[in-house]
Amino acid sequence: MTDNRRHILDMLASGKITAAEAERLLAALERPAGATVMSESDRAKYLRVLVDTVDPLEGPTKVNVRVPMQLLRAGVKLTGFIPSHAREQVNDALRKEGISFDINNITPQNLEDVVEQLRELTVDVNNDNTKVRVFCE
Numbered sequence: 001m002t003d004n005r006r007h008i009l010d011m012l013a014s015g016k017i018t019a020a021e022a023e024r025l026l027a028a029l030e031r032p033a034g035a036t037v038m039s040e041s042d043r044a045k046y047l048r049v050l051v052d053t054v055d056p057l058e059g060p061t062k063v064n065v066r067v068p069m070q071l072l073r074a075g076v077k078l079t080g081f082i083p084s085h086a087r088e089q090v091n092d093a094l095r096k097e098g099i100s101f102d103i104n105n106i107t108p109q110n111l112e113d114v115v116e117q118l119r120e121l122t123v124d125v126n127n128d129n130t131k132v133r134v135f136c137e
Contacts, residue, residue: 004029044069044115044136053130069115076111079103
C-alpha cells in the first residue's frame, strides 16, 4: 500500500474526510500521472428527475426526466453567442426569481466543476402523496 493511499484511509478512519471524498481521492491516485481530465466513463452522463405523486383529484402521476449532461455542456458553449444585453436580461429575470446567478461567469471549465459536484447530488423528497428523486448517473 502506498503512503498516499494509507494517508487517505487514515483521514477517512479519523473522520477528517467522508467516504465519498476518500473514494474520489483514491480514484485520483489510480489515474495515470499527468491525467487531469476524467475519462468519459467517469463523467456523469445524465441528470435524472423522478416524480411519483398521487393527486386527490387527478390521480397518480409519474414523471421520469433524463437530461443529457452533454446538452448542458453544449449550452455553455453557445452562451458565447448570446449578445451581452440579452445575457443581462436573463440575469435580471433570474434575480427576480430569487436566483443569484450570473450566466456571464459560466465557462466550459467551471461547468465541469459544477457537473462533478452534481455527481454527488442526490435529493430525495418523500411525503404522503409525493416522492421526488433528483440524481446524476
